[in-house]
Amino acid sequence: MIKKLLSVLLAGMVLAVCMNSAVITASAATLPVLPPSGYDQTRSNIPHGQVSYINYQSKATNSQRRARIYLPPGYSKNNKYSVMYLLPGYGQNEDVWYSSGAANVILDNLLAEGKIQPFILVMPNANATGAGISDGYVNFTNDLIGSLMPYIESNYSVYTDRLHRAIAGLSLGGAQSLNIGLLHLDMFPYIGGFSPGGPASITGVNMFPDPAAVRQQLKLLFLCIGTNDNTSFSGSIDSTCKSNNIPDTYFLIQGAGHDWSVWKPSLWNFSQMACANGFTDYGPVTPPEPVSAFEKIEGESYSSQSGIQNGSCSEGGECIGYIENGDYAVYSNVDFGGGAADFKARVSSATSGGNIELRLDSITGTLIGTCAVPGTGDWQNWADVKCDVGDVSGKHDLYLKFTGGSGYLFNVNWFMFGKEIIPEKLPGDLNSDGKVDSIDFTLMKKHILGLELLADTAPADLDGNGTVNSLDFLLLRQHLLGI
Numbered sequence: 113m114i115k116k117l118l119s120v121l122l123a124g125m126v127l128a129v130c131m132n133s134a135v136i137t138a139s140a141a142t143l144p145v146l147p148p149s150g151y152d153q154t155r156s157n158i159p160h161g162q163v164s165y166i167n168y169q170s171k172a173t174n175s176q177r178r179a180r181i182y183l184p185p186g187y188s189k190n191n192k193y194s195v196m197y198l199l200p201g202y203g204q205n206e207d208v209w210y211s212s213g214a215a216n217v218i219l220d221n222l223l224a225e226g227k228i229q230p231f232i233l234v235m236p237n238a239n240a241t242g243a244g245i246s247d248g249y250v251n252f253t254n255d256l257i258g259s260l261m262p263y264i265e266s267n268y269s270v271y272t273d274r275l276h277r278a279i280a281g282l283s284l285g286g287a288q289s290l291n292i293g294l295l296h297l298d299m300f301p302y303i304g305g306f307s308p309g310g311p312a313s314i315t316g317v318n319m320f321p322d323p324a325a326v327r328q329q330l331k332l333l334f335l336c337i338g339t340n341d342n343t344s345f346s347g348s349i350d351s352t353c354k355s356n357n358i359p360d361t362y363f364l365i366q367g368a369g370h371d372w373s374v375w376k377p378s379l380w381n382f383s384q385m386a387c388a389n390g391f392t393d394y395g396p397v398t399p400p401e402p403v404s405a406f407e408k409i410e411g412e413s414y415s416s417q418s419g420i421q422n423g424s425c426s427e428g429g430e431c432i433g434y435i436e437n438g439d440y441a442v443y444s445n446v447d448f449g450g451g452a453a454d455f456k457a458r459v460s461s462a463t464s465g466g467n468i469e470l471r472l473d474s475i476t477g478t479l480i481g482t483c484a485v486p487g488t489g490d491w492q493n494w495a496d497v498k499c500d501v502g503d504v505s506g507k508h509d510l511y512l513k514f515t516g517g518s519g520y521l522f523n524v525n526w527f528m529f530g531k532e533i534i535p536e537k538l539p540g541d542l543n544s545d546g547k548v549d550s551i552d553f554t555l556m557k558k559h560i561l562g563l564e565l566l567a568d569t570a571p572a573d574l575d576g577n578g579t580v581n582s583l584d585f586l587l588l589r590q591h592l593l594g595i
Contacts, residue, residue: 143388144336144363144381151221152214152376158224159185163216164421165206168263172255173242179260180206181268182216184223184230188416189269190400190444192276194231194392196302197256198379199238199281199288202249202310209235213282213372218380228383229392232270236260238285249284250313253292257299275393278386280304280334282375287314287345294319294326294333301331302386306378307370308335309343319349323356332389333360336378338368361385402447402507406531411524415444415509425525426492427458433491433523435514437466440475441524446510448529455481456498457527462491466516468524470501472508480504485522494525501529537571540588544571553592556585 154160162183170177184193198215200208209215215233222228240255241248265272279300281289286308293303295317309315320326333353335346346362353360363381368374386392403409411432412422419439425431432441455470465485472478481501488495514521540548542555556572558564559580566572572580574587 143385144334144361144377146365147377147380151380152218153221154217155221155224158220159418160220161185161216161223162187162417162419162421163210166263166267168259170240170255170259172240172251172258173245173248175242177237177240177255177259178206179234179236180210181235181264182210182219182233183268184232185220185418186230186416187232187269188442188444189413190398190415192269192271192394194276194278194394195234195264195268195270196231196278196280196383196386196391197234197236197260197289199236199279199285201281201283201285204285205237205239206235213376213379215379218376219383222380222383228387229394231387231392232264232268234260234264238281238288247313249288249310252288256292257296261299274299274301275331275390278302278304278332278391280306280379280382281308282306282378283308283370284310284314290319290349291315291317294330295321297326297329301329302382302389302391303330303332304334304378304382304386305336305346305349306375306382307337307341307343307346308349309345315345320352320356320358323358326356326358330358331391332382332386333358334363334378334382334385335360336363336365336374336381338365338370338374340367340369341374343370400444402445403443405446405448405452405510405529408526408528409443409446410526411441413443414441417441420514423523425523427494427525429525431460431523431525433520435466435521435523437514437516437518437521440511440513443510443512445507447507448504449506449531451503451505452501452529452531454498454530455483455501455527456496456530457483457485458494458525459485459488459497459522460491460494460525461485461487461522462489463487463519463521464517466514466521469511469513469515471511471513472504473511474509475511475513477511485516491523537568539571539574540591541571542566548588548591550592553588556580556588560585 166179166181167176198209238252239248240252245251277300279289279293286305287310290305290308291314293300337346350362365374412430420432421434422430423433465487468483470481481499483497483499485497540552542552559566569580572584574584
């Protein structure tokens with residue numbers, strides 16, 4: 113085995129990095145390398161993406177299936193994002209990349225360092241098994257292409273072209289990624305296999321039926337394996353690439369086995385290399401259309417958010433929930449017109465509730481109101497809450513900042529603002545004191561004689577003909593005399 117590896121190294125076919133070597137400060141041009149210490153550790157002083165479950169109906173299994181999804185910090189429905197599908201290994205499920213692989217932490221840290229652009233990560237269960245299905249791992253191709261991808265592209269703000277879609281995985285999931293990606297380059301030009309291997313039903317397929325087409329369509333093929341791993345599939349893929357002049361990256365990690373010491377560094381490298389090769393090349397952002405503040409705004413229609421999740425609502429549709437102290441939701445380009453007077457929201461809480469701070473244009477922007485949310489007895493017992501708001505007009509990004517104690521605070525179904533009510537002036541009340549009397553009579557007389565003109569002539573135009581004259585004076589006199 114050692115002789116074989118040395119010969120490959122001498123032939124220049126493999127990039128090997130020793131586990132105890134000094135960490136290199138990497139740019140995309142120098143990758144792949146071992147990541148620096150702490151690359152997979154949570155940092156409290158940076159923005160964090162949201163990880164949640166999704167449920168979708170699978171045509172391939174005729175059942176509901178579950179996946180995890182990572183939305184990057186500041187995810188906004190006003191922007192479009194690329195999607196990476198990240199597969200688990202044999203016997204694993206949609207949780208493993210989150211619970212053991214720290215995939216969300218790795219991406220959060222890379223984003224905070226400016227090494228990648230934001231993208232959505234989907235972590236499915238790659239065993240699409242069910243009644244009458246002989247091989248769930250083979251059937252996953254049908255599940256992914258026929259059900260999961262359409263669900264993501266219908267429910268999230270994503271690009272749907274191939275240049276903004278990637279697939280990768282570990283162990284059997286890595287072999288599935290190669291199988292799916294190389295045979296569907298019209299969908300996946302960025303492909304990663306991390307210690308790939310598995311049964312012949314996955315690995316025994318000819319993945320290069322047309323090498324010329326692969327050379328033309330492939331943007332990135334990344335292979336990684338530890339030198340103490342006895343799987344050989346990645347080596348055979350690399351050899352096939354070399355013999356057909358197909359560019360690939362084959363990354364050997366010295367002393368590593370078939371474990372997370374390979375798979376997590378693989379994700380760290382693959383994400384950066386995919387972005388550098390065009391995976392997250394985004395076009396200009398189109399500003400969102402204005403939203404009226406005076407019509408119902410659904411809670412889940414946020415442009416971006418931090419910490420919250422969508423949930424089902426007993427009143428129909430969805431709501432936002434799992435709200436904790438400091439979480440927030442942003443609603444872009446809300447049009448307050450000439451002014452708003454109050455705020456109303458439809459809420460529920462099985463705890464003691466909390467508060468909704470209404471801020472303009474940033475999470476620390478102008479505070480125009482604070483709405484208290486009491487407990488309602490249950491997460492699906494809905495009630496209206498209301499508060500006055502301060503001076504606000506025109507178009508703003510509205511931030512709903514949620515504050516309160518520990519644990520989950522409340523749910524929000526929808527909210528809206530009420531318009532500022534400008535009371536109509538009383539006809540004949542020329543000094544705006546709420547009554548018509550001799551003082552108003554004197555003011556009208558002075559106005560008609562040109563001694564002291566009225567600033568607002570509307571209350572004096574009693575006959576409504578657009579002018580104030582002796583006829584209006586006569587009408588006011590008759591009113592005061594009770595004639």
